[in-house]
Amino acid sequence: MARQDVLSLPQIPLLTTKGATLLPRSLVEPRQRQALRRSNLNPIFGLLVGSSNDIEGLAAYALYKKHKRAWAEGVRTTGREPTPDEEEGFARAAATPDQLDRYRKDAQDILIAFANEFVSDERASIIQEALTGRAEKAFLQIEGSGSFWALVKVGVTSTLITTGILALLAFGVQLFGLDLVDALSIGSN
Template structure:
């Protein structure tokens, strides 16, 4: 569960009543002035077309990173981040470079190359093949042990 002190509200994208910084490349939205503002990173990644699957995946990656940052922050400092600390994080995450990175990660994820798999690919597909072979061997051994136990009457039950 995310700490909520000074952290943006999940639904509205605001924290403690102060507006968040605008994401790079997005115009101000006068129709929202005086109302609750939306998360600027959501607007930068998804934009007006809320059915943009790649943008939605990119936003979910951002949220995973934010949750990890919050968890690490609390573990390191023993407290929830202040409003200023949270705003600093959001400003850093809304740079053109970070937005482009989230979009690239989303495209890779949708192409079947999830970020966790991409790191393993640098080591080559050999490690995945070896891991698969080890799992297959473990399953075969487990089945052999169960087969021997059945053959020996271990599961015959007490009479």
């Protein structure tokens, strides 16, 4: 019997590997209904993955697939394949908002654990890079300030300019006959 004749308005088709199953509208939020309609493949993918670069959603979908595979293997240990009704029941249970949130939360925990482990493993090289970068920056700053001989030239030049200004000042005082010591003593009286 084809599953198409069972479809009605209060139902949303949910594709599985064995054909279409039905998910009651009451179990799916409006946002999830749109994802189900958009998804050409497994609607659970549309419910868990927001965009193609949604790593958390992709990990959550992988957890869903792992859960589904473990469930199917559990049924197969009884010596038979899962029936379409059993697959429909699994699909309904997996598509509930609570279960979807659990997949997302577990995916988030796995990604955080992975990131922490990666940072822990790379901590030594991160510290080494940071220290090397700081040392190189300090070296370049010292190097950019000039060589020893360049600094000596600047020092000698500034000393010659200061000496020249003082010589001109002394010559001007001598030329005009000013006695600075007398001028200072008059000002203090």
